[in-house]
Amino acid sequence: MKFLKGFTVILAFLVLGEIGAEFLNLPIPGNIVGLMLLLLCLTTGLVPLKIVERASDIMISNLALLFIPVGVGIIKHLNLIRDQFLPLIAATVLSTVIVMVITAKMADSLFASKHKKGG
């Protein structure tokens, strides 16, 4: 019952997010709007953590299962993968390395200068 209650609250935020995104013509997907609304309500205390905690934990610990069917959709794009294999793989790998280097260097220097100032 605790799961169902939390799940229902989460679904309510999903519905709100989808309606909000559609109504306001937002370029952000409805479920991410729902995420932001739930985060806002948790931060302000409008929704207590314990109501949604269990349902959230169950779904998130099985997240990797949930996107398998979407991933299987590559079967419809096998020709495209063959044609675009290099840009897909090389851009993904190189870009990931670039993001790690820049984010790490950026954070490292921001924290270093903060500590120098004695903050």
Add this chain to the structure above:
Amino acid sequence: MSKVLSAPLFGVFLTLFAYVGLSKMKEKFKNPLFNPTFLSIVFIVVVLYVFGIDYEDYNQGGRVIAFFLGPATVALAVPIYKQMERLRDSALEIITSILTGSFIGIISGMVLAFLFGGSKEIMLTIAPKSVTTPIAIEISSSNGGIPPLTVSCVIIAGLVGAVLGPELMKAIKVKNPVAQGLSIGTASHGLGTSRAVQEGEIQGAFSGLAIGLAGIFTSILVPIVVWVFVKFLS
């Protein structure tokens, strides 16, 4: 036979069978490259291909599982909320780092895809590859990418972070554990984070914080970047 194959039961069973079986095997092979999700996708694709089963038949069940991606994305608010107290001391430094990393992730992915001869569709498919899969799928589909390919790119980005992340930090001489965590979480979401956790508690926590924030920032940044691309570059 064909009735059974086109009922939702078949797709649900095949997906769970692959995932549960391969997750069980993962316990034996600790190598991060043995990724149960990616291998499940490959296994199911091979089964459908070899037995000539229509993707639409499989997807009767696939849709039942994929339905939960929507609520699961909303549920990500909970771990983000729990990690938010970590923001207290240095919110500005953390947010600036993750925001910069997310922006670089989108731009470098799209530009590199273009340089390697990728089509516009491929550029849009790669744009959200640094963030956690459910968010990346939504960003991909609402901005003209191909969600199934985005899933593969997200997993590859995650594996790069999980396999190379800590070694890369050594190579570029970044010793601050907070910076290491933020970097790995921003670039390679949960898969990178599972490795960051092994490096240390601080690395794991800040990597986890970066997953959520990078997801939110990227969902806002991608439509803006795409708009600029369309407006000025095409």
